[in-house]
């Protein structure tokens with residue numbers, strides 16, 4: 001049965017496939033960077049390209065490989081993608097395998113213009129904890145245009161020992177503190193050491209403190225941490241049925257349902 005999930009690399013969310021693709025396709029390639037999500041919170045989604053994640057230490061992630069230090073090339077690519085936005089839902093999610101702070105100034109200016117011209121009322125972006133000070137001024141900048149910014153952060157788990165000693169996520173804060181900056185949270189599940197109880201507890205914590213939760217099921221990539229098939233099986237049997245239809249929970253089991261990133265041959 002095909003589950004009604006999204007599929008992205010949640011990077012801080014986006015997900016883990018992107019990276020696989022980025023490895024295979026180090027250049028602009030044909031990666032799909034625009035899609036429309038019709039389930040739960042309908043929105044357009046863009047996978048833009050920035051200068052690269054500044055953290056890059058997460059032991060499960062290699063999708064930060066989708067980056068370039070050539071700002072002009074990034075802007076050229078991002079401009080083409082931004083032109084695809086129609087504003088059909090008034091809601092746009094922009095991801096870039098890192099944080100919004102990695103996007104160049106021209107791209108951000110073009111993004112502002114697209115929001116204004118296409119009637120975008122809500123913009124979703126991603127951010128690592130290390131850039132939290134940049135969130136309030138970014139929100140204020142777009143609020144001045146009538147756009148509400150929702151910031152998503154990849155916490156992966158609210159167990160600080162697991163998260164920092166095993167995943168090396170770089171977050172020295174609890175859910176309450178994180179929620180002072182961020183509106184939405186990504187969780188990474190299907191990892192060795194997780195259980196149905198721990199995964200459910202993380203989702204419940206996410207729902208308590210944040211507006212939305214995005215659960216990304218770990219997928220194999222080039223990094224040391226690998227998915228645990230038994231944990232994933234347990235998730236599908238015991239956790240997924242609890243949240244599958246929750247409008248505040250996105251669950252990404254595979255890496256193609258979200259419509260961006262995706263398989264190499266689709267790019």
Ligand code: SF4
Nearest residue numbers: 012053056057058061
């Ligand atoms: S913060 Fe971690 S998960 Fe996000 S892009 Fe950087 S290394 Fe990957």
